[in-house]
Amino acid sequence: ELEDEYEAISLQYEGFKFSVQNDSLLYKLENERAKVLRLQEELRMTKASDQAEIKRLKDELSTLRKVLRSYIHQIDSLNRLNEELRAENQQITRQYKETSRTLTQVSQEKEELSEKVSLAAQLVATNIAVKAVNNRGREQSRLSRSSQFVVSFTIARNITAEPGERTIYVRLMAPDGTVLSKSPSHTFPYENREILYSMRRIVEYGGEEIPVTLYWDIEEYLMPGTFKADIFADGHHIGTHSFTMEE
Known part of the structure; x- marks a missing residue:
């Protein structure tokens, strides 16, 4: 009976090896298991009549x-x-992901707002008109009678645009591109x-x-x-207008 009890406790110590990850505690368990094995060996060597040794065991x-x-x-x-640490770590991970998503969303919203502000601040050309005139300034419909193109337009009011000097570019494109x-x-x-330009x-x-x-000046x-x-300004295309000329 005593030998069975030693065997049972030995198996318990052996089983804990697979559930313990703490090196210090695992070392202690190994020492206790070694002690159990030593006592088991002593028990096998002890005669049934040796009551004092059996009591000690x-x-x-x-x-x-x-x-144990x-x-x-x-x-x-x-x-x-x-x-608890695993649950806390999972909570921290969730909070980190939520914070990252929030920061990403805030960054996207900030970028979108910046784009909207930039778009709102762009200049716009309105009332665009192009006419051909001769040397006397009279409007013409034929290229053969024209000496100059006159491009006129209005830069619209925009209080969100930064005030200051602006360079306005105009590109005239012929029918052949x-x-x-x-x-x-x-x-x-x-x-x-x-x-x-x-x-x-x-x-x-x-x-x-x-x-x-x-x-x-029409020279070609x-x-x-x-x-x-x-029409372009500040790196943006701010207006366009098409017109037709006869030969």
């Missing part, structure tokens, strides 16, 4: 049970602590590249509407058809 068994109960309590405490320009060096930045004008903008007129042969005038 029973006392040792009682002590081992107390130690103490270790069970420590293991339970550690397991509870691990569960050619951009009219006096020099290949007449370029300006637009959408990460340099593009040709036909005319430009520097204006002082204070938030109120301002009229702008630019002139293009132009095919009849539909022409296009595009």
Whole structure:
């Protein structure tokens, strides 16, 4: 019977090896199990008539049970602590993810607001008109009688736009897609590249509407058809207008 009890307690110590991750406690358990194995060996060597030795071994068994109960309590405490730490870690992870999502959302909203403010601050060209005139300033419908294109428009009122000096660019495009320009060096930045302009004008903008007129001297042969005038400012396309000329 005593040998069975030692075997049972030995198996209990052996079983704890797989549930304990604390190195210090595992070391103590290994020592106690070694003690159990040693006592088991002593029990096998003890004669049934040796009552004094059997009593000593029973006392040792009682002590081992107390130690085992103490270790069970420590293991339970550690397991509870691990569960609490695991739950706390999961909560922290959830909070971190929620905070990250919130920060991402705030960043996106800030970016969207910035884009809206930037869009609201853009200049807009209105009342765009293009006409061809002869040397006397009279409007013409035929290219053969025209010496100049006159491009006029109004920069609309915009109190959200930053006041100051602005460079306005106009691109005149012929029916064949050619951009009219006096020099290949007449370029300006637009959408990460340099593009040709036909005319430009520097204006002082204070938030109120301002009229702008630019002139293009016709010095080249132009095919009849539909022409296009595009207006740019601050890196943005702010207006467009098409017009048709006869030969």
